[in-house]
Amino acid sequence: MNIRPNSSLPSPSKTLHKMLNxxxxxxxxxxxxxxxxxxxxxxxxxxxxxxxxxxxxxxxxxxxxxxxxxxxxxxxxxxxxxxxxxxxxxxxGSKEFWSLDFKVTPATLIPRPDTELLVEFVLEKFSDQKQLQLADLGTGSGAIAIAIASERPNWKIIATDISTDALTIAKENAGIHKITNITFIQSNWFNQIDQYRFDLILSNPPYIAKQDPHLVQGDVRFEPQSALISGITGMDDIEAITAQSKNYLKPDGWLIFEHGFDQKHQTLNCLQRHDFHTITQLHDLSGQPRITAGCRSIYTE
Ligand SMILES: C[S@@+](CC[C@H](N)C(=O)[O-])C[C@H]1O[C@@H](n2cnc3c(N)ncnc32)[C@H](O)[C@@H]1O
CATH class of the missing domain: 1.10.8.10 (Ubiquitin-associated (UBA) domain)
Known part of the structure; x- marks a missing residue:
C-alpha cells in the first residue's frame, strides 16, 4: 500500500508473540x-x-x-x-458511514461520523415527494452522495471531485451499494458541470488552514492534503463555491456546507455577502457549529 506520512515517524520494533488465541x-x-x-x-x-x-x-x-x-x-x-x-x-480499506460500508484508499478522505449531520439535515428538510437535482461537490469516497442516494432513489445526483483516483473509488462504492441515480464527473468545482442547475448544492470541501497544527497529528497526516487544506485561512474553497453557486442554483435553491467548528461566523458572513437568506447553522453532537445552509431566491446567470 502506498501510504505517505506527512511527517517523519518512529519505526516501532515490538511484535506479538506466537501461538496466541x-x-x-x-x-x-x-x-x-x-x-x-x-x-x-x-x-x-x-x-x-x-x-x-x-x-x-x-x-x-x-x-x-x-x-x-x-x-x-x-x-x-x-x-x-x-x-x-x-x-x-x-x-x-473500509469505513462505515450512514450504516453503509465504504471502500477507502489514501486517495480519499476517510468519511467522518460528523458528516452524517449534513446527510440527516438534507433528508429531514427535503422530503422524497419531489424529485430534486442535487450536487455533492468534492465527493471523495462518495459518502454523502451515496448515503443520500440510498434514501432518495428518485433524486438526480451529480457527484464531482477534482481527483480522478477518488472518483474511481466513489464509483466503485456506488456499484457496491447498487446506486444508479448518481452521475460522477471530474470537475474543478463547477467547471465541468456548466450545463446543470441544482435545487441543492452540498459540499464538505477542504476547510483547514495551511498552517493548522492538526495537519501533522494523528490520522490526518495520511489523508490527501488536497482534501483538507484550503489556503491560509481555510476559507478559500467555501468562498469559491459560494461565489460560483449563484450561477448553478435554481431560484430558491439551497447551498449547504460542512465546515470547521471555528468557521461559523466566516461561513455565515460569506453566505450573507452572496445574498443567501434563511441561513441555518447546526451543531454536532459535541455542540460545535459544523453545518451552514442558506437559500437563494434570485437566479444569477
Ligand atoms: C473534505 S474532503 C470530503 C470528501 C467527502 N465528501 C466526505 O465528506 O467524506 C474534500 C474533497 O474535495 C475534493 N476537492 C478538493 N479541491 C477540489 C476542487 N477544486 N474541485 C473539486 N473537488 C475538490 C478533494 O479531492 C476531496 O475529495
Whole structure:
C-alpha cells in the first residue's frame, strides 16, 4: 500500500508473540498500540476481525480460538503499521458511514461520523415527494452522495471531485451499494458541470488552514492534503463555491456546507455577502457549529 506520512515517524520494533488465541492477541495488540492510538483496544479488535475476515462479535464469541502462523503474521504487520500512525480505515480499506460500508484508499478522505449531520439535515428538510437535482461537490469516497442516494432513489445526483483516483473509488462504492441515480464527473468545482442547475448544492470541501497544527497529528497526516487544506485561512474553497453557486442554483435553491467548528461566523458572513437568506447553522453532537445552509431566491446567470 502506498501510504505517505506527512511527517517523519518512529519505526516501532515490538511484535506479538506466537501461538496466541484471540483474547491474548487482542490484549497484546492493545498494549502495543497504547500510546500510539486513543482507541487502542478497538483498533486491535477491528484489525484482528479484518485479519480473520469475521465480525467483532465472532472475536467475543470465540476468545480461545488460536491464530495460525499466517494470521499472526498478517495481524502483526497491521499492528506495526498502526503503530506507525496509519489510519485503521486505510489498513482495512473500509469505513462505515450512514450504516453503509465504504471502500477507502489514501486517495480519499476517510468519511467522518460528523458528516452524517449534513446527510440527516438534507433528508429531514427535503422530503422524497419531489424529485430534486442535487450536487455533492468534492465527493471523495462518495459518502454523502451515496448515503443520500440510498434514501432518495428518485433524486438526480451529480457527484464531482477534482481527483480522478477518488472518483474511481466513489464509483466503485456506488456499484457496491447498487446506486444508479448518481452521475460522477471530474470537475474543478463547477467547471465541468456548466450545463446543470441544482435545487441543492452540498459540499464538505477542504476547510483547514495551511498552517493548522492538526495537519501533522494523528490520522490526518495520511489523508490527501488536497482534501483538507484550503489556503491560509481555510476559507478559500467555501468562498469559491459560494461565489460560483449563484450561477448553478435554481431560484430558491439551497447551498449547504460542512465546515470547521471555528468557521461559523466566516461561513455565515460569506453566505450573507452572496445574498443567501434563511441561513441555518447546526451543531454536532459535541455542540460545535459544523453545518451552514442558506437559500437563494434570485437566479444569477
Ligand atoms: C473534505 S474532503 C470530503 C470528501 C467527502 N465528501 C466526505 O465528506 O467524506 C474534500 C474533497 O474535495 C475534493 N476537492 C478538493 N479541491 C477540489 C476542487 N477544486 N474541485 C473539486 N473537488 C475538490 C478533494 O479531492 C476531496 O475529495
Amino acid at each position: 484471540i483474547a491474548q492477541a487482542i490484549r497484546q495488540a492493545s498494549e502495543l498500540l497504547a500510546g500510539h492510538s486513543d482507541s487502542a483496544r478497538l483498533d486491535a479488535e477491528v484489525l484482528l476481525a479484518h485479519t480473520l475476515n469475521c465480525d467483532i462479535t465472532h472475536l467475543i464469541a470465540w476468545p480461545e480460538k488460536k491464530l495460525d502462523d499466517k494470521q499472526t503474521q498478517t495481524f502483526n504487520a497491521l499492528i506495526t503499521q498502526r503503530r506507525q500512525g496509519i489510519p485503521v480505515a486505510y489498513l482495512t
